[in-house]
Amino acid sequence: MSQLNETHDPSLLSWVESANRPGNGFPIQNLPFGVFREKGASAAFRIGVAIGDQVLDLTALAAQNPWNGLAAEALAACTADRLNRLMALGQAHWSALRLELSRALRAGSPLQTTLEPLLVGRDAVEHDVPAHIGDYTDFYISVHHATSIGKQFRPDNPLLPNYKWVPIGYHGRASTIGVSGQAFPRPVGQTRPATEGGTPQFGPCQRLDYELELGVFIGKGNPQGQRINIEDAESHIFGLCILNDWSARDLQAWEYQPLGPFLSKNFASTISPWVVTLEALAPFREAFQRPENDPQPLPYLSSPANKAAGAFNVQMEVLLSTQASRANGEEPARLSSSNFRDAYWSIAQLVTHHTVNGCMLQAGDLFGTGTLSGPGEGEQASLLELTSNGPITLPWGEQRRFLEDHDEVILRAQCSKPGYPTISLGECAGTVLPAV
Amino acid sequence: MSQLNETHDPSLLSWVESANRPGNGFPIQNLPFGVFREKGASAAFRIGVAIGDQVLDLTALAAQNPWNGLAAEALAACTADRLNRLMALGQAHWSALRLELSRALRAGSPLQTTLEPLLVGRDAVEHDVPAHIGDYTDFYISVHHATSIGKQFRPDNPLLPNYKWVPIGYHGRASTIGVSGQAFPRPVGQTRPATEGGTPQFGPCQRLDYELELGVFIGKGNPQGQRINIEDAESHIFGLCILNDWSARDLQAWEYQPLGPFLSKNFASTISPWVVTLEALAPFREAFQRPENDPQPLPYLSSPANKAAGAFNVQMEVLLSTQASRANGEEPARLSSSNFRDAYWSIAQLVTHHTVNGCMLQAGDLFGTGTLSGPGEGEQASLLELTSNGPITLPWGEQRRFLEDHDEVILRAQCSKPGYPTISLGECAGTVLPAV
Numbered sequence: 001m002s003q004l005n006e007t008h009d010p011s012l013l014s015w016v017e018s019a020n021r022p023g024n025g026f027p028i029q030n031l032p033f034g035v036f037r038e039k040g041a042s043a044a045f046r047i048g049v050a051i052g053d054q055v056l057d058l059t060a061l062a063a064q065n066p067w068n069g070l071a072a073e074a075l076a077a078c079t080a081d082r083l084n085r086l087m088a089l090g091q092a093h094w095s096a097l098r099l100e101l102s103r104a105l106r107a108g109s110p111l112q113t114t115l116e117p118l119l120v121g122r123d124a125v126e127h128d129v130p131a132h133i134g135d136y137t138d139f140y141i142s143v144h145h146a147t148s149i150g151k152q153f154r155p156d157n158p159l160l161p162n163y164k165w166v167p168i169g170y171h172g173r174a175s176t177i178g179v180s181g182q183a184f185p186r187p188v189g190q191t192r193p194a195t196e197g198g199t200p201q202f203g204p205c206q207r208l209d210y211e212l213e214l215g216v217f218i219g220k221g222n223p224q225g226q227r228i229n230i231e232d233a234e235s236h237i238f239g240l241c242i243l244n245d246w247s248a249r250d251l252q253a254w255e256y257q258p259l260g261p262f263l264s265k266n267f268a269s270t271i272s273p274w275v276v277t278l279e280a281l282a283p284f285r286e287a288f289q290r291p292e293n294d295p296q297p298l299p300y301l302s303s304p305a306n307k308a309a310g311a312f313n314v315q316m317e318v319l320l321s322t323q324a325s326r327a328n329g330e331e332p333a334r335l336s337s338s339n340f341r342d343a344y345w346s347i348a349q350l351v352t353h354h355t356v357n358g359c360m361l362q363a364g365d366l367f368g369t370g371t372l373s374g375p376g377e378g379e380q381a382s383l384l385e386l387t388s389n390g391p392i393t394l395p396w397g398e399q400r401r402f403l404e405d406h407d408e409v410i411l412r413a414q415c416s417k418p419g420y421p422t423i424s425l426g427e428c429a430g431t432v433l434p435a436v
Numbered sequence: 437m438s439q440l441n442e443t444h445d446p447s448l449l450s451w452v453e454s455a456n457r458p459g460n461g462f463p464i465q466n467l468p469f470g471v472f473r474e475k476g477a478s479a480a481f482r483i484g485v486a487i488g489d490q491v492l493d494l495t496a497l498a499a500q501n502p503w504n505g506l507a508a509e510a511l512a513a514c515t516a517d518r519l520n521r522l523m524a525l526g527q528a529h530w531s532a533l534r535l536e537l538s539r540a541l542r543a544g545s546p547l548q549t550t551l552e553p554l555l556v557g558r559d560a561v562e563h564d565v566p567a568h569i570g571d572y573t574d575f576y577i578s579v580h581h582a583t584s585i586g587k588q589f590r591p592d593n594p595l596l597p598n599y600k601w602v603p604i605g606y607h608g609r610a611s612t613i614g615v616s617g618q619a620f621p622r623p624v625g626q627t628r629p630a631t632e633g634g635t636p637q638f639g640p641c642q643r644l645d646y647e648l649e650l651g652v653f654i655g656k657g658n659p660q661g662q663r664i665n666i667e668d669a670e671s672h673i674f675g676l677c678i679l680n681d682w683s684a685r686d687l688q689a690w691e692y693q694p695l696g697p698f699l700s701k702n703f704a705s706t707i708s709p710w711v712v713t714l715e716a717l718a719p720f721r722e723a724f725q726r727p728e729n730d731p732q733p734l735p736y737l738s739s740p741a742n743k744a745a746g747a748f749n750v751q752m753e754v755l756l757s758t759q760a761s762r763a764n765g766e767e768p769a770r771l772s773s774s775n776f777r778d779a780y781w782s783i784a785q786l787v788t789h790h791t792v793n794g795c796m797l798q799a800g801d802l803f804g805t806g807t808l809s810g811p812g813e814g815e816q817a818s819l820l821e822l823t824s825n826g827p828i829t830l831p832w833g834e835q836r837r838f839l840e841d842h843d844e845v846i847l848r849a850q851c852s853k854p855g856y857p858t859i860s861l862g863e864c865a866g867t868v869l870p871a872v
Contacts, residue, residue, distance in 0.1 A: 187793035260696020357623035
């Protein structure tokens with residue numbers, strides 16, 4: 001999957017002109033998958049692929065059955081209202097479909113007249129979660145986040161002894177995962193008593209936070225009892241999206257011992273609508289580096305390919321707009337930027353670790369990476385880290401320690417490098433409503 | 437729901453004679469729901485209700501549409517291959533269906549000739565998980581278990597300060613929940629380094645355990661953002677089953693900090709095939725008692741009805757058979773017995789706590805109670821507790837500290853009291869296979 005092929009040729013142009021505009025993020029080299037329908041419609045969602053400022057309706061295209069072989073089988077799986085059937089087919093099918101889509105959307109393609117009527121403006125559509133998510137697992141793969149959070153929860157013991165050996169993860173809640181645009185009431189719950197041994201406090205969360213993460217959609221699963229080896233792990237990954245793992249820090253501090261976060265996380269999680277395939281991200285692979293003096297991963301988590309090209313150069317940022325800033329027409333303020341390449345564990349290692357005990361993954365399962373903070377200043381990907389020394393002041397004068405009602409958090413991610421069109425993972429926006 | 441009605445009349449007898457045998461566990465007062473098909477068939481599962489040694493095929497009965505109103509709507513929901521549609525209808529529908537089933541199965545019912553051809557022997561069928569489980573949450577509601585486990589993981593701090601305030605829970609894995617009869621390979625994974633700062637060990641789990649729990653199936657869910665009040669909580673519960681939360685203690689000890697158990701639990705969980713409705717359990721309600729000197733629950737977790745009748749008298753036991761004992765024709769050995777009435781939190785409190793932050797529950801979601809150890813000797817519902825002072829000796833001479841390959845753990849639960857037919861929750865059996 002590290003191999004580049006004709007779909008990655010940076011000189012390819014599409015007959016969808018908006019896809020050729022520099023920096024539009026959805027060039028013919030991207031081709032991410034999602035589900036969509038016309039805004040405000042009550043119809044079922046359909047499967048589409050984003051190209052420039054358009055969506056190509058694959059559900060409609062499937063009715064015309066333009067291809068043969070694996071691509072035809074993959075397109076037939078796009079008649080569903082979620083991506084699970086396509087995801088379950090596996091890498092050879094995804095790749096065959098991508099190749100045919102790339103050829104059909106290229107300038108000069110004889111299929112242009114067939115496809116043109118199947119385009120819908122991206123401005124005119126709405127999305128839902130792209131797959132039925134059977135199980136959602138959240139990991140903790142930024143050592144920078146783990147260390148700085150650890151300092152706050154356990155000052156004497158910030159990075160636990162297992163961190164550099166075990167890709168720490170825990171199960172999250174699938175039912176409350178929503179798509180970009182999600183709005184949710186501020187969670188209510190118990191927090192630590194004001195005095196030791198006292199009665200806990202109860203009310204709306206006072207320390208509401210976001211967490212900038214990437215989401216990893218599992219494609220083909222594994223039978224219960226059969227692990228996925230590190231060499232095969234990436235072939236079980238369909239693609240990546242952006243994920244906001246909203247967190248109620250005061251609820252978390254009181255509830256998380258001994259079994260981990262629960263109500264502090266499960267009220268809402270938001271993902272971006274487009275899933276960018278690993279194949280589309282191949283030009284942005286990098287060596288997966290561990291600090292020289294750190295222990296090397298155990299053999300089941302090691303492979304030459306993972307070391308050589310298991311990391312991805314994905315640039316991410318967090319933006320915030322508030323009720324006041326929107327009323328004044330201010331642009332959202334950028335709070336941080338960081339890069340996925342700084343993670344301590346690779347996505348292949350996550351798949352292998354998750355299944356080493358025989359746990360079954362299924363098509364459409366979602367992994368969260370955990371908060372992707374970087375090592376530097378301005379790379380703290382949650383407010384808990386960003387404001388640990390005191391509130392930040394936004395460009396329009398407001399201050400924030402944690403999120404206020406009506407705050408909108410916007411996460412963005414993209415891959416760029418000289419000589420290659422920018423590949424966008426889109427946007428993941430969510431808004432805090434007042435407590436019920 | 438605490439009210440008794442004509443379906444609870446202890447003198448009712450069925451024209452299915454086996455249901456009238458004292459102690460058979462599936463009298464006409466029980467009527468639990470599950471899914472079944474003929475053993476070895478590849479057909480879809482159908483919905484059935486257990487009566488004596490028979491299953492009444494509700495999917496087939498629905499085609500005959502014998503009833504009107506809510507009961508007819510509830511029966512129509514039984515044409516699916518899982519209970520989710522029936523569960524989603526809510527308590528009035530479940531109750532109406534139970535009443536019609538009770539009348540139709542009573543001795544002298546004019547429907548006997550209609551129903552007789554729709555009976556299948558329980559010996560002749562196999563089961564699957566009765567509902568599509570969207571999310572699985574495991575709680576920790578036995579203070580006796582929490583205290584004795586806590587002593588082993590944190591000798592200085594066995595019961596954490598939040599325990600008596602927060603019904604502690606965490607998310608589990610839905611994909612690996614199987615039905616009684618499940619067999620799974622011993623999990624493999626990392627365990628604590630032999631020396632501090634050393635390299636972790638890797639291999640098959642050496643401390644494999646069971647946990648005796650009850651499962652709580654959610655019926656009607658709640659919209660995201662809207663909590664379920666304690667007064668309404670029980671009306672969202674469809675019923676109870678038995679649950680074995682298999683646990684790899686050595687994996688758990690190494691991985692669980694700071695985000696909770698993960699690979700130590702998610703390789704397999706086993707449930708019994710029949711879901712006994714809360715209505716069937718009404719005769720076994722009891723006052724929900726807290727020790728006098730303990731804090732009272734916060735107001736959102738308190739109601740007079742919960743205090744007066746929120747507990748259930750369900751007697752449970754754990755049995756073990758081994759490869760050697762089966763070869764010698766020995767009966768399984770009883771390892772412990774305990775009672776659900778000794779739990780620290782009620783099932784109503786679990787529903788309310790889970791949703792207080794706006795988390796959405798959906799029909800078919802499963803809660804585990806956590807290990808239901810009791811206060812007394814012989815009431816320790818896991819090996820970790822039972823063998824904390826050394827191995828136990830089984831009646832046929834073998835010793836056990838933890839589970840060995842080919843061990844079969846059998847969990848049973850039933851409600852009984854003088855003057856009322858025994859209500860069985862059936863059996864939950866599972867077998868450990870050698871590591872792959």
